[in-house]
Amino acid sequence: MQEGRVLPPEQINKDLLNSIMSTPKWYWPAVGICSLIVLIAATIVGYMINKGLGITGLNRPVMWGFFITNFVFWIGISHAGVMLSAILRLAKAEWRRPASRAAEVLTIFSLMTAMTMPIIHTGRPWRSLYWFFPYDFARGIFPNIRSPLVWDPSAILTYLTSSVLFVFIALIPDFAILRDNTTGLRKKIYTALSMGWQGNARQWKLQIVAGILLSALILPVFVSVHSIVSWDFGMAVSVKAWHSTVFAPYFVVGAVHSGVSAVIFVLILLRQAYGWQDYIRREHVEALCRLLIVVSTGWFYYFCMEIIFGIYGREADEVAIRTLQFTLYPWNWIMIIFIVTTYFLPILLWSRKVWRRNLLIVSIACISVNIGMWLERYILFVPGQINKQLFTFTWANYTPTIFEGIIVLGTFALVTLLLLLFSKVMPLIPLYDIKEGDILKTEVQIGRRTVPATFRED
């Protein structure tokens, strides 16, 4: 049995729509600051496109730096949405209810943000259409389907499309509530979005079937997206540190790791910001923390495997890269920070139930995981290029410039901004899902026995 009290539906509507119906004092300043950072980053991107990639710190052996690191990081964050909502929906985990919407929306926005990174990292971004879309544009040349860079957009766009559908299906009943509670132009827009939702039995059935079907269909996409992203690196025969078969599962687990912690962090922020203590309860945070512990331990296994696979052959170039990663400044420091923040700090949540229920400690752990996972991608991608081959003649170091840093910061601001704007127009906690949970919780007395009011078909 779950904690928390059962609230009347009107109360749920009022509480969960308060992010839309009222504007907290901090809202517009937060939007303003995020917009400003995004604007500055966009200006720098424009300057970079105008001047050339020379303003970054990239040099001859290190051709993929901060941007690709950041791309993989955001793709990773985007993996939590489906993990939380599809798998847990299929597994009928009760505690997923308040988390699912925020997770899915985070998926969509981080995917969109991730997609901007490879575009701005190319030398001629205005020609990106030629490799994104499988069409020859009167040039007589279709994209080269042997290239992992062509698999990437197809996987990511499939994932984006299915995630948007997934969120939209789940939003329809909530749109209907919004339609009934708004006036004027907003009412018209919500009416159109709710697609004639009346809440009758047939519509509910269709909505539930669509949700289950999409959850099942989206799971293979979810696994394939990050596998394909990892093949960008795994397929590179010439970069010894990347050319590894363990990358696909390693990246998928890593992505879930960072994604789950990002979702927990967003949920805690929502709880504090909008006063949703009755909906995002400590038991939810605790359940998510348990998931985090499982995922991070799984991730740690793959991390060890990757190192062991690397050094097992004792090839000189592999050993050179591991030496660089583990013993030479600054990589040894990055390595230590990365291992501690990604695994050894959050895993402490395992030991105490009180810690898993303490929002501050959990927030710190979640932020630490994400710092670590960002560094993980960085330390996986860059040292491999620094010592690409045994030809020591071409070894060089990589120092990112301030411009790259600001663009990376800009992506964080962009995701925050999109989430903020989303929270203003759509409910971030699924209302109907919470109500459904409450109904499933209620019990009735029949004679001398207490039984659940509803049975679920399995």
Added chain:
Amino acid sequence: MVIKIEHKWGMVVDLDKCTGCNGCVVACQAENNLPINTKDLFMQKRAFEWIRIERYWEGEFPNVKARYLPVMCQHCGNAPCEPVCPVYATYHNDQGLNVQVYNRCVGTRYCINNCTYQVRFFNFWEPTWPERLQNQLNPDVTVRTRGITEKCTFCVQRIRRAEITVERRERTKLNDKTMAARNFMPACVQACPTNALMFGDQNNQEDKIHGYFEELHNHEGHSDSRGYRILEEIGTDPSVIYLKKVDQFKMEHSESHG
């Protein structure tokens, strides 16, 4: 079905003759409209050298020796850079050349990452030349813009020019006989003062480089000859053969110094 490939260009580098004079580097710079390698570009580690002389020091002072290794695009038969390009900006043509099409390139730099020999170069900045050098640009070679990848072409413009000339003057295709008569070669080969670089057709029985490739393919692994190909174990099947340096004076083993 065996496809008969008419030409398969290749190169032989005799390390015993190479003096590390960098003549090839300069010749390449002039022939192929490379941007001027200013101090800035060097410090940013973004200098352009389609052919570079790698210099390695061996032993300890005073018993020290320099080894030179000219590295240009190896025009691999099984090039790692080709399959990863999403827009076919780099592909293998029917003459065994690894061709870079500048107009198609979007600058993902995946080919550079995947190049085993680090011979691909990215235009980080728009290339500029001083006013008085504008007129020295080679009209046969495209000037590359910023944001695209470029690399050694085996001076494909010279090969094309030879083909056109032969067709126009002798009304035949460029074949074994006419090729010997034209005697064309890339700029680096032409500039090499010690003839350390040799360019030719691997498929041409009479060509001077043919023998080296024949030998390498026939006695793979246990050959007495000096020929080898760099980083061959990755499976790139390069079209450039290096001939080992012959040491007249055996180096004292560095460990003997303690």
